[in-house]
Amino acid sequence: MNTLNINKQADIIGNYQVTVCGGGPSGFIAAIAAARCGASVALIERYGYLGGMATAGMVAPISEFMHEGELISSGIPLEFVKRIDGGKMCSPRGNFVFHPEEYKIAAQRMVFEAGVDLYLHAYVTDCVMDDGKITHIVFESKSGTQAIATDYVIDATGDGDIAYKAGVPMQNYNTPLQPATMYFALNKVDTSGFKGYYPGQKHSSIPEIREMLSKLCPDAPQMGGPWCFAGMGEGTAIINMSRTALDWLDEKAATKAECKLREDIKTIVHLLKTHIPAFKNAELLMSAPQVGIRETRHIKGTHILTGDEYVNAVHFEDSVARCSHPIDIHSTNDNTQTVTPLKQAAYLPYRSIIADGYNNLLVPSRCFSADREAFASARVQVGVMGLGQAAGVAAAQCAEKHLSVHNADIKKLRKVLADWGMKI
Ligand SMILES: Cc1cc2nc3c(=O)[nH]c(=O)nc-3n(C[C@H](O)[C@H](O)[C@H](O)COP(=O)(O)OP(=O)(O)OC[C@H]3O[C@@H](n4cnc5c(N)ncnc54)[C@H](O)[C@@H]3O)c2cc1C
Numbered sequence: 001m002n003t004l005n006i007n008k009q010a011d012i013i014g015n016y017q018v019t020v021c022g023g024g025p026s027g028f029i030a031a032i033a034a035a036r037c038g039a040s041v042a043l044i045e046r047y048g049y050l051g052g053m054a055t056a057g058m059v060a061p062i063s064e065f066m067h068e069g070e071l072i073s074s075g076i077p078l079e080f081v082k083r084i085d086g087g088k089m090c091s092p093r094g095n096f097v098f099h100p101e102e103y104k105i106a107a108q109r110m111v112f113e114a115g116v117d118l119y120l121h122a123y124v125t126d127c128v129m130d131d132g133k134i135t136h137i138v139f140e141s142k143s144g145t146q147a148i149a150t151d152y153v154i155d156a157t158g159d160g161d162i163a164y165k166a167g168v169p170m171q172n173y174n175t176p177l178q179p180a181t182m183y184f185a186l187n188k189v190d191t192s193g194f195k196g197y198y199p200g201q202k203h204s205s206i207p208e209i210r211e212m213l214s215k216l217c218p219d220a221p222q223m224g225g226p227w228c229f230a231g232m233g234e235g236t237a238i239i240n241m242s243r244t245a246l247d248w249l250d251e252k253a254a255t256k257a258e259c260k261l262r263e264d265i266k267t268i269v270h271l272l273k274t275h276i277p278a279f280k281n282a283e284l285l286m287s288a289p290q291v292g293i294r295e296t297r298h299i300k301g302t303h304i305l306t307g308d309e310y311v312n313a314v315h316f317e318d319s320v321a322r323c324s325h326p327i328d329i330h331s332t333n334d335n336t337q338t339v340t341p342l343k344q345a346a347y348l349p350y351r352s353i354i355a356d357g358y359n360n361l362l363v364p365s366r367c368f369s370a371d372r373e374a375f376a377s378a379r380v381q382v383g384v385m386g387l388g389q390a391a392g393v394a395a396a397q398c399a400e401k402h403l404s405v406h407n408a409d410i411k412k413l414r415k416v417l418a419d420w421g422m423k424i
Helices: 025-036 075-084 100-113 161-166 209-214 251-275 307-311 373-376 381-402 410-419
Strands: 011-021 041-044 089-090 096-097 117-119 123-130 132-139 144-155 184-187 225-228 237-244 283-288 319-324 327-330 337-340 346-349
Touching: 011 025, 011 132, 011 381, 025 075, 025 100, 025 123, 025 144, 025 381, 041 144, 075 100, 075 381, 100 117, 123 144, 123 161, 132 161, 144 161, 144 381, 161 319, 184 251, 209 373, 237 251, 251 283, 307 327, 307 346, 307 373, 319 381, 319 410, 346 373, 346 381, 373 381, 373 410, 381 410
Parallel strands: 011 041, 011 144, 041 117
Antiparallel strands: 089 096, 123 132, 132 144, 184 237, 184 283, 225 237, 319 346, 327 337
């Protein structure tokens, strides 16, 4: 391939103790946590709103705040969901359903209240390193190429964009990536018989629908679930059903998948209307602004959290977050899914969000350091929000004393998290 060398100058427009790249569930929670602990914080997000997959991907349940009815995660994530107008917590697993627009509003309100400087429409493209430390974050916007000088970086891009640029080693699972899904919303749905995430009803997918459609229409696109969510109100359903293999880091493949999945939604909606009585009068309200990405890079952190540690709920001295979502692996090649429920909520260690040799970088988003099984559970929002919260507190505490993230005072970190109600 031909290449082109491009030399660019960036205006340095700010100087912060903590810079958070990516405003998804892990990122905006991290920014709030760091700011509440007294750090000056920048939060940089490529879209015009916060929430990441929860809003851009319309992934409208947050899983799961409880294990068998007992609250296992609280702190800023729980405070956040209480701020989402119209959202509902479903027992006994504590899945929280919401309207994506309300999520955006609640997130930006809390970010501003904490005193975070928010940079929207800003695509982080690079970082500058000096002696094991990232000194600057570089991003592109309509204003051109700009940079922020920073003491600590939280990579919450989901894809580990900064970690990758900084040269953090990545894991290779040697298994296919979990598939991508494009959510869509319908109205005029008869939801009275649903077992989905509707208040007072059991948490479950509706596999009968998928099985019936697959039998009736062997040419139907690949499908999962379907899971139907009530967040947009009575008679509406936000639906997780489409599915395709995708390497999101390959631009050509990403373009193809976005277009294919929108066509698939058209087909799926037609099938639902034709064959499933509850959807007879349904109308397509919207597809998600972007395809939902379950999995891309995984950093090789100081500790790689294993599936064994996870299912056995091994407690770590540096445990900073909990997660009780099942080990949930969606097949890339067909309509199946492997779900292994947890007997106890798992513990997530701080060492899984830092990497050897990187002194001011924390990576709490879904690309944190875990093996395939542990990832397949901890990737959900309560898991990464918990890690984001811990990353924010740790970054602020390290900033106060100019410490490497490897020398963070774990007792002090855990104390703040416990004081905030985390059962770690
Ligand atoms: C189909 C699907 C179904 C799911 N189901 C559930 C479920 O039922 N329950 C649940 O809790 N979770 C579920 N999840 C998982 C959950 O949504 C994600 O794992 C979670 O959103 C990850 O949060 P994050 O902050 O790590 O990353 P993301 O949500 O991906 O957020 C990353 C943020 O960074 C921004 N960003 C990325 N790159 C850059 C860049 N270079 N510069 C600037 N900004 C950037 C993005 O725009 C985004 O806002 C599902 C995910 C998918 C895709």
